[in-house]
Amino acid sequence: MDFVEVDLQVNSEFADILIAEFGELGFDAFVETENGFCAYINEELFEQQALDEVLERYSSMVQVTYKVQTIERQNWNEEWERNFEPLFIAGQVSVRASFHERPEAAVYDIVINPKMSxxxxxxxxxxxxxxxxxxxxxxxxxxxxxxxxxxxxxxxxxxxxxxxxxxxxxxxxxxxxxxxxxxxxxxxxxxxxxxxxxxxxxxxxxxxxxxxxxxxxxxxxxxxxxxxxxxxxxxxxxxxxxxxxxxxxxxxxxxxxxxxxxxxxxxxxxxxxxx
Structure with a gap:
């Protein structure tokens, strides 16, 4: 089964709200991005009209742009790997996925494979x-x-x-x-x-x-x-x-x-x- 990716560009103040709304639509995986987030759903569960209705409810409060694409199942890991950039917090804490190298300067090194979380x-x-x-x-x-x-x-x-x-x-x-x-x-x-x-x-x-x-x-x-x-x-x-x-x-x-x-x-x- 293939996936549908919705890549949203949205103000960070509304990202959490829209993630909750998307969860109600059946989206079950989210990856934070620099300008918003990407949401993923099984292709058979995706409804464009339902997506548009949610975004319309918030149109007067926040500007949202998005694009939709279908992703083959075998490329799933590649997609979230593409969107998950490593972080370095307070000059001490590395947050990375398992496919990233540990920074030499990291005092603490946290490895996260986020999947649907x-x-x-x-x-x-x-x-x-x-x-x-x-x-x-x-x-x-x-x-x-x-x-x-x-x-x-x-x-x-x-x-x-x-x-x-x-x-x-x-x-x-x-x-x-x-x-x-x-x-x-x-x-x-x-x-x-x-x-x-x-x-x-x-x-x-x-x-x-x-x-x-x-x-x-x-x-x-x-x-x-x-x-x-x-x-x-x-x-x-x-x-x-x-x-x-x-x-x-x-x-x-x-x-x-x-x-x-x-x-x-x-x-x-x-x-x-x-x-």
């Missing part, structure tokens, strides 16, 4: 999260990665010295991919399918990483706080600069103190600490 490090939120992780001691820590995607943040935590890792995501294919990437990086990570219910009653974590979106973070922050050790760290991303005040307000109400935040292209990652 979101989280190659190209999106601003993932980069910001890793930059924030570099400021925290992970040595011997118990770490939770909520909304793990490819597992990139949990893998980063393992390479930074964490010894007890749990990763959670709501998509079964994402969980499978995170497990594959954990094995690829020789990391022991307990990857679970589900949402916040997966951590209820858990042994507390020293660090909780959650790169999701504003609404989920606001809804689930009490669950995160309930399994965070005193003086533990909560690192959040997936929201915009204008949302930071709401995130801070919610965190403070739960007994967390704001420590710092980073911004990139209007995206934010913030660090909070349990009292």
């Amino acid at each position: 979101f989280g190659t490090g190209h999106h601003e939120t993932t980069t910001l999260m890793i930059e924030n992780q570099l400021t925290l001691s992970h040595t011997g820590k118990r770490v939770l990665d909520m909304g793990c995607g490819t597992g990139i943040l949990a893998i980063a935590a393992a390479q930074l010295g964490a010894t007890d890792l749990v990763a959670v995501d709501i998509e079964d294919w994402t969980v499978e991919n995170a497990r594959e990437n954990a094995e690829l990086n020789a990391c022991q990570i307990d990857v679970r399918l589900g949402g916040a219910e997966q951590i209820a009653g858990e042994k507390p974590f020293d660090i909780i990483l959650a790169n999701i979106n504003r609404n989920v973070l606001l809804d689930n922050m009490p669950a995160y706080k309930a399994v965070l050790v005193p003086q533990g760290w909560l690192v959040l991303s997936g929201f915009y600069t204008e949302d930071l005040s709401k995130i801070r307000e919610r965190a403070v109400a739960l007994g967390l103190t704001y420590q710092s935040h980073r911004e990139k292209n209007n995206w934010v990652s913030a660090i909070f600490q349990a009292i």
Whole structure:
């Protein structure tokens, strides 16, 4: 069976929204690109009219251009390899696919084969999260990665010295991919399918990483706080600069103190600490 590739040029602020919309249409693989993303779907499931209807709903809010092409199944790996460029974050962390060479200057080297999962490090939120992780001691820590995607943040935590890792995501294919990437990086990570219910009653974590979106973070922050050790760290991303005040307000109400935040292209990652 062949695939259909839709290559979208779109403002990064709307990329996550459209990826979610495309997921509802049956697209099950996404590769971040410099100017947007590529989405993939089995040819028999592709409906041009459905695609146009989704893009029309957002036409008044954002400019989108795209092109569609059919890809033979045997060329699938070649397509995502073509679109996945290696990254070097904060002068320390290499994020690459298995077919890329490790940079000599890399202190930490994360190998990701993304397949159908979101989280190659190209999106601003993932980069910001890793930059924030570099400021925290992970040595011997118990770490939770909520909304793990490819597992990139949990893998980063393992390479930074964490010894007890749990990763959670709501998509079964994402969980499978995170497990594959954990094995690829020789990391022991307990990857679970589900949402916040997966951590209820858990042994507390020293660090909780959650790169999701504003609404989920606001809804689930009490669950995160309930399994965070005193003086533990909560690192959040997936929201915009204008949302930071709401995130801070919610965190403070739960007994967390704001420590710092980073911004990139209007995206934010913030660090909070349990009292």
